[in-house]
Amino acid sequence: MVYLTRVEHFNAAHRLYNPEWSAAKNEEIFGKCANKNWHGHNYELFVTVKGNPDPETGFLIDAKILSRIINTHVLEEVDHLNLNEDVTFMKGKLCSTENLAIGIWNQLSGKLPPSVHLHCIKLYETPQIFVEYYGD
Amino acid sequence: MVYLTRVEHFNAAHRLYNPEWSAAKNEEIFGKCANKNWHGHNYELFVTVKGNPDPETGFLIDAKILSRIINTHVLEEVDHLNLNEDVTFMKGKLCSTENLAIGIWNQLSGKLPPSVHLHCIKLYETPQIFVEYYGD
Amino acid sequence: MVYLTRVEHFNAAHRLYNPEWSAAKNEEIFGKCANKNWHGHNYELFVTVKGNPDPETGFLIDAKILSRIINTHVLEEVDHLNLNEDVTFMKGKLCSTENLAIGIWNQLSGKLPPSVHLHCIKLYETPQIFVEYYGD
Amino acid sequence: MVYLTRVEHFNAAHRLYNPEWSAAKNEEIFGKCANKNWHGHNYELFVTVKGNPDPETGFLIDAKILSRIINTHVLEEVDHLNLNEDVTFMKGKLCSTENLAIGIWNQLSGKLPPSVHLHCIKLYETPQIFVEYYGD
């Protein structure tokens, strides 16, 4: 069993905001992150898959193919967009890094070739904060 | 003459959009960067000052004092905000990294103690793109 | 189950020295790290907690609150100090990165809100050496 | 149980090429990576070992000794060399990052002092692609 990780980047706007709360409570809990005009991040995404290398190629999966799958199912949905307003798979969800990592897992789950298994989504929101999700 | 650089970070939303152009021309020139719902970045800011170290402290300027000046005049104006909507010193300007670096220079110019001179603003928008401005 | 990591930094002096050994044996085993006048490092600390995101906030724990807990129980005890001389939780222990990571675990254990569990302390001593400790 | 990681670097040439395939099939599957005149990388290697710190030193293993073992059994075999042509432990194997990580595991397995166990080989081929191998 070998683990292969592909690192990708995207930029997006978001805000932390619970629509069931008052503006004051949102401001109290989320502080500057609740700013009504949004803020944004350069997200750094690590997608890790696991499995056995193919004896004919030495590859678990061609990293370019993995990159293409991530681009199609994740980056095209989030890059240079607004996570709260523009992203179908985050509709109705709070746009925390935790929920975004789970959303990205769900986007990729079932999209990989049968020989590899999705192992971990690791997502940096800033160089000081990141989340990891293993699917359960 | 010694040069001292302090590195700071901020997160902000923005969009590239020329209000004198049609939506189609904005889309043509700025592509995804013109998204009407904004996107955002983790900006990395390098502020370089120059001068002679004080013989009593060995400091050109105490890096904590420099950090406080940058926080007051720059970070509090831009961090977790929308560069197009919320930032006074970018009002009426296109929110490119070039113009943002010039705007940050103007915010800091004249705010430093007389013994140091502002030398360079270096601003990373993403790990692949940065701008430097030396004040002229 | 989601894992959230907060990255923090501190600077400290230390030396590697076993008081039950002669100076010669300390020098033989620890080399330059035994220097009687100390040396020091910029330590980079990764604190990982695990649990389920709160449905009302999307947060496992607010990263600012986690940062405050780390500051109170770790950084205020070690930053800009001497690990051998000034740090209560390292008293009587050899100041290796291994023991420092275990000491930081013990400082944080029991200090987190009940909804999150401490998962891992990862501590870089230099960009080439780091230690991970999972509490057992 | 504590985990200690030592980070090392090496530079090498390689090509991806299956000798049982035609040049056209190699080109189709491996693209530019099959270039007959080779290409190369700065590999970044993370070797993680686990065990209990020695009470007399506070060390799991002296990081300088670990570095020396990695130098003798890995770096001297691969650094500034051609993975396909010059490296005994890769003879007859496809020089993918996956196979190289497994090869490095096999080089180090059995070469460590009895008090520590090899835990993980993590190998970056580029800043965007890395492989982890845990020995099974």
Place this chain on the structure above:
Amino acid sequence: MVYLTRVEHFNAAHRLYNPEWSAAKNEEIFGKCANKNWHGHNYELFVTVKGNPDPETGFLIDAKILSRIINTHVLEEVDHLNLNEDVTFMKGKLCSTENLAIGIWNQLSGKLPPSVHLHCIKLYETPQIFVEYYGD
């Protein structure tokens, strides 16, 4: 005057070898870098241009256009290739980082729009060695 830098990466094989010298002298001067079967690197390239931002876009030059120019005139010529064997603009030259940076300058000189000027080529061969060239 503003300076804009675009960061790009490429991987290549090379060797240091003066064909007018004996193998022994090449080995003496270049050491492991003269290995006849090549070695290689992940090169990191910083291309800096200077000029005045366009008042209609706020851009000195669209970073995507700059990236396309670098891709066409540099990366397509060197990426996943052998600097000594495959690269037209290095023919007959010693493949040091110094000469490669000068060669990249010459490839880009004259290929930029008239509103911007090439200012600096900065090229990392490894994380510990880089070269800068300003065109004279």
Place this chain on the structure above:
Amino acid sequence: MVYLTRVEHFNAAHRLYNPEWSAAKNEEIFGKCANKNWHGHNYELFVTVKGNPDPETGFLIDAKILSRIINTHVLEEVDHLNLNEDVTFMKGKLCSTENLAIGIWNQLSGKLPPSVHLHCIKLYETPQIFVEYYGD
């Protein structure tokens, strides 16, 4: 004219302390940096030299030779030592990053082969603070 930079690292203890001031004034001006039991850093040192590449080697200077010069005249003097207590070239000087960069310049000045000139000492004290010195 080409510029070549070699990056090196060292670890050291220090404190900021003006012996002509009272303990209270040192504490007021230098804060935690004045701690009597020292603190320390992983310093990152960039040494830049300039000149013309040798036509026979393509090198401005062999980076291994430059590294050896830096090791002999700088790293052996400061690594794993106490800047205030153990370092001859800092005797009687305040151990600020500014003065340390100037001290390193003076250590290297006159130690390079005649074909290259020392251009810049760049010294990171932490990832957020660095100093540059050009010799005047």
